[in-house]
Amino acid sequence: MESKKTVLEIKNLHVHFITDNETAKAVNGVDLILHEGESLGLVGETGAGKTTTALSIMQLVPDPPGVIVDGEIYFHEKNIIYNTDKENENMRGNGISMIFQDPMTALNPIMTVGNQLAEVIMQHRKVSKKEAKETAIQLMEMVGVKADRYDDYPHQFSGGMKQRVVIAMALLCRPEILIADEPTTALDVTIQAQVLEIIRDLINRFHMSMILISHDLGVVAETCDQVAIMYAGEIVEAGEIREVYKHALHPYTVGLFASIPRLDEDSEKLIPIEGQIPNSAALPEGCKFHPRCKYCKEICRHEPPPVQREGEHIYRCHFKLF
Amino acid sequence: MEKLIELQNIKKYFTVPSGLLHAVDDVNLSIGKGETLGIVGESGCGKSTLGRVMLRLHEPTSGRILYDGMDITTFHKDEMIQMRKYMQIIFQDPYASLNPRYTVAQIIREPLRLHKVCSSAAEEKERVEALMEMVGLSKRAYNAYPHEFDGGRRQRIVIARALAIKPQFIVCDEPVSALDVSVQAQIINLMMELQEKLGLTYLFISHDLSVVKYISDNIGVMYLGQMIEKASKRAIFQRPLHPYTIALLSAIPSLDVDHKREKIILKGEITSPINPPAGCRFAKRCVFAREECFSQDPELCEAEPGHFVACHRYQEIMSGTLQYTK
Numbered sequence: 144m145e146s147k148k149t150v151l152e153i154k155n156l157h158v159h160f161i162t163d164n165e166t167a168k169a170v171n172g173v174d175l176i177l178h179e180g181e182s183l184g185l186v187g188e189t190g191a192g193k194t195t196t197a198l199s200i201m202q203l204v205p206d207p208p209g210v211i212v213d214g215e216i217y218f219h220e221k222n223i224i225y226n227t228d229k230e231n232e233n234m235r236g237n238g239i240s241m242i243f244q245d246p247m248t249a250l251n252p253i254m255t256v257g258n259q260l261a262e263v264i265m266q267h268r269k270v271s272k273k274e275a276k277e278t279a280i281q282l283m284e285m286v287g288v289k290a291d292r293y294d295d296y297p298h299q300f301s302g303g304m305k306q307r308v309v310i311a312m313a314l315l316c317r318p319e320i321l322i323a324d325e326p327t328t329a330l331d332v333t334i335q336a337q338v339l340e341i342i343r344d345l346i347n348r349f350h351m352s353m354i355l356i357s358h359d360l361g362v363v364a365e366t367c368d369q370v371a372i373m374y375a376g377e378i379v380e381a382g383e384i385r386e387v388y389k390h391a392l393h394p395y396t397v398g399l400f401a402s403i404p405r406l407d408e409d410s411e412k413l414i415p416i417e418g419q420i421p422n423s424a425a426l427p428e429g430c431k432f433h434p435r436c437k438y439c440k441e442i443c444r445h446e447p448p449p450v451q452r453e454g455e456h457i458y459r460c461h462f463k464l465f
Numbered sequence: 466m467e468k469l470i471e472l473q474n475i476k477k478y479f480t481v482p483s484g485l486l487h488a489v490d491d492v493n494l495s496i497g498k499g500e501t502l503g504i505v506g507e508s509g510c511g512k513s514t515l516g517r518v519m520l521r522l523h524e525p526t527s528g529r530i531l532y533d534g535m536d537i538t539t540f541h542k543d544e545m546i547q548m549r550k551y552m553q554i555i556f557q558d559p560y561a562s563l564n565p566r567y568t569v570a571q572i573i574r575e576p577l578r579l580h581k582v583c584s585s586a587a588e589e590k591e592r593v594e595a596l597m598e599m600v601g602l603s604k605r606a607y608n609a610y611p612h613e614f615d616g617g618r619r620q621r622i623v624i625a626r627a628l629a630i631k632p633q634f635i636v637c638d639e640p641v642s643a644l645d646v647s648v649q650a651q652i653i654n655l656m657m658e659l660q661e662k663l664g665l666t667y668l669f670i671s672h673d674l675s676v677v678k679y680i681s682d683n684i685g686v687m688y689l690g691q692m693i694e695k696a697s698k699r700a701i702f703q704r705p706l707h708p709y710t711i712a713l714l715s716a717i718p719s720l721d722v723d724h725k726r727e728k729i730i731l732k733g734e735i736t737s738p739i740n741p742p743a744g745c746r747f748a749k750r751c752v753f754a755r756e757e758c759f760s761q762d763p764e765l766c767e768a769e770p771g772h773f774v775a776c777h778r779y780q781e782i783m784s785g786t787l788q789y790t791k
Binding site: 188189301302331332333334335336337339340358359360361362364365384385388389398399400401402403404405406407412413414415416417419420 | 508616651653654676702712713714715718720721722729731735
């Protein structure tokens with residue numbers, strides 16, 4: 144194995160949302176490594192802690208009620224949890240950038256898209272207005288938005304076009320890491336295909352690393368090299384994409400694949416995962432998946448499973464079931 | 466197969482400030498008893514409007530709706546209320562379609578009371594409990610409120626309500642789109658079990674082709690208000706004939722990490738459904754479009770038995786002389 148350069152490392156991250164009534168444990172001990180030039184898919188269902196993990200990296204966890212109660216996040220060997228506001232501002236945009244799910248709300252409705260883009264550049268770099276405009280137009284064209292739309296307002300754009308503008312905005316300062324939080328979930332499939340192609344193309348061109356958050360295993364399969372499956376605030380399985388998709392080792396991952404209707408084969412019957420996603424304010428003891436796991440044994444009810452390894456492929460289960 | 470419901474030349478236009486929005490434009494279809502017709506298409510293609518028009522929740526601009534041979538487009542309001550005993554609808558968002566101030570029991574018994582189905586309170590309670598059991602809700606839920614449930618269980622309440630008056634036909638408008646996959650599979654399986662048990666007929670609207678493929682017998686593909694291809698599930702997936710259907714199928718992300726399919730990336734602007742120009746509505750995005758496509762609206766033709774397609778060049782696509790190339 145060649146030694147790949149690590150750009151981001153998360154160690155034992157715990158994030159809680161504390162209110163008067165309850166404490167929601169959104170992220171419970173996430174370990175994650177992102178290498179240079181790599182794209183990592185973070186997959187999970189609603190409330191699995193994907194977005195909270197991403198917001199922690201961006202240092203944007205809403206506080207209160209959100210608190211990073213434990214853990215370290217290293218960006219180039221610097222623990223950014225202790226960043227000052229000034230350092231954070233500098234890191235966002237230049238170092239790490241994020242695309243949010245809903246392009247409709249990510250843009251300011253009363254500012255032309257051109258001005259919004261130029262504003263970002265001027266915020267982060269000492270450039271003249273003219274230079275900012277040039278860079279903005281250059282990026283707009285790169286994502287397939289014509290330069291003559293510089294003075295248009297967001298409402299004049301379709302959903303897919305807005306998401307292109309948002310992508311352009313995230314890439315204006317050439318960040319090293321792009322975090323894309325469900326970037327195509329609000330889009331139609333034919334538009335999704337266009338937007339994913341643009342993202343893949345730009346990642347390669349700028350040699351960026353990416354964390355792609357998605358609930359769609361298909362989107363991740365087509366975009367990422369690595370995948371991490373989250374459940375109830377933990378990474379239950381992670382590894383190289385082909386490894387995990389073909390030889391899933393965690394019962395949740397296996398269950399997830401069995402519950403998706405397939406397009407490429409005639410599925411006989413969908414096998415759902417019984418039960419519900421646990422409430423993050425009342426997580427089960429032991430293995431967090433045990434109430435829904437059909438292989439559950441006594442030990443699973445009491446003891447949190449250790450992280451098991453098979454080469455680069457890791458999973459959190461007491462047993463090797465598959 | 467005996468037809469349960471049939472649409473003949475259904476049009477639904479909405480007047481908007483900039484003109485006439487052709488939401489549904491001359492759609493014909495029929496669904497046999499006990500069958501599921503899947504309707505797929507992207508946002509704004511008119512699939513939800515079509516579902517609502519079928520129940521006359523929107524009045525069609527023109528055309529006829531035949532239910533069991535009866536032309537229900539001519540029915541008066543009272544007659545239509547009676548008809549709703551047979552036709553129900555399930556909406557996409559179980560967070561919006563349940564009254565937050567009603568308990569589960571109140572929600573489910575509402576249609577029973579509206580249609581004066583039960584003669585006593587005891588009978589009503591029994592019926593509500595039976596419905597809850599049928600959709601897999603525990604008895605404890607009887608006096609609970611919708612906010613106490615997650616999306617999957619809310620959708621079960623919605624299904625129980627729709628089934629309360631024993632309908633024959635249900636329009637399912639994206640019933641699982643708001644749900645996570647592990648729960649989505651539970652609801653899909655439930656809907657298929659209920660269909661078998663109760664002999665239900667579904668119109669299943671979804672943007673998710675894999676879900677539609679799983680649940681439907683026949684599939685209709687819509688694009689900007691028009692039905693552009695219609696066939697058995699097998700034919701649509703094995704041998705799509707419309708350039709849009711072909712592109713749509715190729716655009717779906719695949720789970721297969723070994724065989725990456727080539728994607729067809731559509732270029733060009735989407736035609737506006739407001740005062741649409743003459744010609745094929747897909748022409749602006751279609752790489753095969755030629756002159757006639759921009760001037761003449763293609764008709765829905767039967768390309769092979771049971772397989773309908775609206776494209777001027779379908780014969781070339783069928784014979785393989787016209788293919789997408791990278």
